[in-house]
Structure formats: structure tokens, C-alpha cells
Amino acid sequence: MKISIDCAALWTGIGLCLLLGACASASAEPSSQIQEAERQATERKVPPLTDAERDRLKQALAPKLSRSSRGLEATRTRAGTYRIDLHRQFQHMTVAVRDADGKVSQQCVSTPEELDQLLRDKQARDRRRMGSKP
């Protein structure tokens, strides 16, 4: 899972680390780098995914992920084999998600159900990170 750093958390951690003296290398971290990461993450925070957006997206993308062969036909090729055109279904799809707190992850989904689960997981994270703990 690719995660863009939660900068407030990072500062907390680094502060804790320094107080405990457990990480001498922390002080060597260029502060400008951390500040830049914080600025970028703040800029990239997004609003939570709504149910309507989730349903619309699922409806648009799910057909490509269909894994049912019903309705597909085999046609004979000149070479003597049979060929079943998948009509751009049976695809595998990498989906990137940016959570409400700015964290990003990428997953490959292969079924409409898998896509739906991915979107619902994002909604759950968004709700929690926006303040409502489970």
C-alpha cells in the first residue's frame, strides 16, 4: 500500500522519538523535506467518497470486470482453432485511492465485487479519519 505520510503523525512520532533518545538519526532528517511532504499532503486531502459517487463509479467500471463467459461465442479462425472474443471484459484493473486524509493506495481488482469492496473500505476509512471513530 502506497501511503503518503500523515505529517501530523510523523511530527508526533519524531518528537516522541527524539524525547526518548531512541533515534539519533531523526535529527539528521532535513526539516525542509518533512515540511514539503506536509505541505503536499495537506494540499492533496480530498473530501470523503459519497454513496452516490461510489455507485456511479461502480456502474461505470464494473462491466470491464465481468468474469462471466455467458453470452460469449466461439468462432472458428482460418487457422482452424476456435476464438472467443472477450469484448474487453475479464480485465484486471489497478485502482488508486486517495483517502480523506491524503493517504494513497493502489490495488488491482478483478471483479465488480472486488471493486465494490475497495470503494466501501475507502468510505469506512474516510468516515473514521474525518472524526467518527468506529
Added chain:
Amino acid sequence: MSAQYPTRPSSLSGAIIAALALMAGHSHAKATFVVNNIDAAGVGLNDPTPAVPVGGNAGSTVGQQRLNAFQYALDLWGKAIDSAVPIVVEASFPDFDCTTGVAPLGRASTTSIQFYIPGLLETKPGLEPSVLYPEALADRLAGTDLSPGDADITAEFNGSVSSCLGADWYYGFDGKSGENFDLVSVILHEVGHGLGFSYLPDPTTGELFYMDMPDPYTRHLLDNSTSRHFDVMTTSERLASAGNVRHIVWDGPYVTQAVAAYLAPGAPNLTVNPPIAGLFGALLEMNYGPHVPAEPITGPLSVGNPVDGCATLAGLTGSIALLYEGNCGEMNMSKRAEVAGAKAVIFVGESTITPPKSSVEYAAQYLNAMTWAIPTVQLSKTEGDLLRGAVASGVNVTLAANPTQRVGADPSGKAYIYASVPTTITSSLSHWDPLCRPNLVLEPAATLDNPRDLTMETALLRDIGWEPFCGNGRPDATEECDNGTANSDTAPDACRKDCTKAKCGDGIVDSSEQCDSASDNSDTLADACRTNCVKAKCGDKVVDTGEQCDDGAANGKAGSCGTDCKLPSTSSSSGAPGTTSSGGDSGCGCKVQSTQSDHRSWLMLGLLVLALRRVRRVYSPRRTGAASRSIGRKEPAVLFRLRNGGWTCLPWRNILERVCCDH
């Protein structure tokens, strides 16, 4: 790596021609990929927006950089697999449907499935009857494009990523994508599916794809708890096994070999005492802190307070801390647990899918900010809740790495294929298990290191039929050499077309050989090239043209053939008859010699007549009184009485030759 690649905006044949032209520049590629760019002018792969070269990608426009990244990823695949048939990838960069915070990055699949039915059609060499193959693999096995004009793989990537995600594509080749999305990684991953790293049966019904026919991928999927392969399972068995977490493995020989060579040893295992019903213990490793050590870490399970570890923790001394996902960063909660005396941390993520599709990772610059002395592992929320429910009654947890088990493989060394529960939602059986160490290209979720190594993926594709073949330009396991198109059965010293090294006996005179007549090489026939590819010569124990005799190493010794392979003029021994061997047809040109009508011929003829008067036929030693000796092929021979009182024994043929040749 050249940044300029030809494309085919308009016609497939043009792309193939371009690809064939490219082959000279990619002589080490085993398979040639053709990018069939179907984008319209000015958009997608033809986007003319100026771009700054990045990460080795020298394209000067966005479209060119996309195309370069595409070809770079395909070339990585091209070096990994073999096909004599160009693999055509229909590529485009359309604007995908997306919403703020969610966007597809890319998608791909084989365009079609091929098969043939025995009895109805002629045999198709390379294709097994009634077996389903993805298009590119079918072409590769048949050695020809079975559907000319049709692409083998369709691949689309999102041309409007930044509008929904606030970050854009990274087009560099070096994987240093930072906050952006690494296009090469996504292409590598999705094209891998298109090549055949894909489970074909319907995951919701368990039915095989078509007419109950198997496919090579399903044949190698094994449930190691039932020892049943997915192609022979019933639909209900298939559905049940799809959720058999950490029991679905790949049993192909190439992958099993790659597991031993590529995956790290030390698979982490979690056990609890007393056991908890329904707990798989399907953990993942974080990319920070130490790995689970071989020396077991055992302790009572304690739930953190606060449970998300976002404030100072206490009372964890000697325990295994159970912490849930919060808003303060996983690496911080792990540090707090360590400070509070925990031996290890079990982090419970938000996902209810077991095992999770990915573990928490932090980029290197953040990892450098602190160090951890205790390991942190990750469980799904479902499994975490099971553990949490058992804490009140007391449960001990043990974490230990098995040094003989590879990380991402079962104890027998077979790689895990990602199987998860709930089955119908997530278990597509088309990825490695995310536990694998190192990270792999075809794990279910992208990893921060953007892996490029295709060792494991190549092994899997070989198991389903993408086996290496002679002529791919790279010596494979069973080959002595392979110089691709330079392999030759006529050029001296060349690697032969069967990928064996040039050698004596292959019919070609190589630099270290005097001759080579292939199967006609002989150590017994006169004048033949010898089996060590040396020309026939005096001393090889075969009487060749121009030789009267040849006793090999004995030539020149008393009673033997001369060193010049001539019969000694006074071949003799004082007390016993000398011998020579006579092999083969050793004519020395009597006809020519006989034309010399000088006086010596007449003289010698007279001498012969005189000699004949003194001869005794030697069919029987008793008759001659001489010792029994073998003379050539039991030809008629005569004993000569020599002037010194000794005897010599010569076959008739040699006597006649002496008459002809010497005189």
C-alpha cells in the same frame, strides 16, 4: 534504451512492420511486443504537450513519454519470455471515469481465448486439444499468429489521473515515482495479467470458463490441504478452495524453482494458545522495524490503551500488543508500544479482508526518522477482532519465523497465490500473496519500491507454456549456447540451430578441426575424416590411399610397417617371419605404374617367377613350419626365404604391389 519507438496510430500491419524493424535493435529480446497505438492525434499516447525528460525517459512530449514508458515495460517482459510471434498490445490513454479520490490507473486483459477440439479440426502443434489459452500464449505455442489482424492484449491507462487524485503519472523508468503513480509498474502488472497470469473460472459460480475446458493457469493452482487442482475440482470445491487462505499454491516446476532462489527464507508465523476457532493467523509484515525473528517471541496478548496507540501506552511489558488503525501513523504506535515494553506489535488494519491485500509501507525518507527494536505484523480487522475477543480469557501469542520456509511460500516451497475471505468478494486468485519478500510485480497491491524484477512472474508464465525456446538469443537451462539469429548449421564455430556448441561430428569444419564429415567420420575406413576430426594420415592404423600399410604407433618398429606407411624393403626378422597388417583396399596405382615399360619391370617380373619357385603356401603353419601369425584378413600369403636365412611372410597383394609400385 532508446527513447524513440515507432508506433502505429492507424494500422496493425504498420505496427508489425515497425516492430520487425525494431527487432534488430533489441537483439537480446526473446519476445517482441508491438504497441498498437489506437489513440487519436493530439491525445493520449499522441499528446503533444511538451515534457521534460525524467528518470531515463527522454521523450519531449507527454505522448512520447507515455509511449516510451509503455515500450520500456513491454521490453522488460520481452526479455523475460519467449515468442517467435510478435505480441500485439492495443494501447490507449483514454480519460477514465473517476471521482475525487478514486481513479482507475489502468486495466488490461487478453483480447480473446483460443482452443481447438480434436476430431473436428486438424492437430495444432503446440496446442493441447480442448485446453483454453490466452491469445498471445496460443500464438506462441502454435508458432504463428492464429488471428492475424487482431491484437493479443488490450491495455488502457488513465489519461486524466491528476484530475481525480491530485497527483499525476510518473513516466521515468527508474521507479522513483515519489507521490506520483509509476506508469511502468502499472503497465508491467496489467500486461502480466494479459499474458496469462489470470484465473479464468467465474469466481462467483466456480464454473470453468468455457465448456468445462481447463486452462494452463487453473491446472497449476493447487489446494495443498486437499491436494486437488482447480481444473479437476467441482464447482463447489472450487468455490470453497478459493477462500482457503494460505493454502492455495502454485505447483509449477519453474515457480517452485524460483521460490527457492528468489524468495527470502524466514516465513513469519503466528500461533495462539489456546487456539481460536476461525483464526487463520494470516499476517503481513510492515516495511519498518525488524522482521519476525527465528527465535520465538511469546507473550500474553494485551490490547493497547488507547487501542490506536495514538497516546502514550503503558502496561505492555513482556506482552504482544494488539493495536488498531488510528490517525497517528502506524510507525508511531509501534514505537510507543516498544517504549511501553511490548515484545511485538500486532497491528489491525481497517480492511475486513483476510489476509489484507497490502501491508502498511512507509517511504525510505520517513523510515530514516526513527528505528524500531520490535517487529510489527498486520492482521485484517476480522482476525484482529477474533484476537481481541479472546484477550479477556487470556491468550498467549507466539511469533516466529521458520528459517526453512520462504516468505510467500508454503512449507513445501510452493508459492502462495492470494486467496482471501470473504471469497466471493475478493478472491480472484490472480496474484501472489502480498506476504512475499521481496515485493513482487504481481502482488494485489502496488508497493512503494516499484519492483521491476520479473523472476517469479516469468517462472509462472513458463509454467503455463511460455517456456524458453532455442533461438531466443540467450542460453537457457538446457542449452549449451544461443546466439539467436546467428545460430547456424553451416558457419564454422557458430552455435548450432539446436543450441548446441559447434563440435566435431556436426559436419562443419570448425577452426580447431581439419575435417568433419558428420556421421561419415570413421576411424576404420580408408581416407575418411577421423572421429576426432583429423584428416586420415599415416599412423592412424588405417591403410589410406598412398599407403601400403599402417600399424599406427608400431610403424617403424621391427617387423612392422614403416614410418612412412610403406612396406619396409627388407622387412625382416632374423628368426621369425615379420608381419604387416593389410587393411582395406590399398591399391597404389598399379595401372599407372604398369604403364612404365622400362626394363626394370621385366626384371622384376623375372625375379617374381624365381621367387615363386621358392614359395610355400602358408595356409597352414604346420605346412610352412613357421609360427602361427595373423596376416591381414586371412588372405593367401607366401613365405619368403630371405638372404640372411630368415623368413618373411607377405600377402599376395603386397607382393603384387611391390612389383607394380616399387619397380
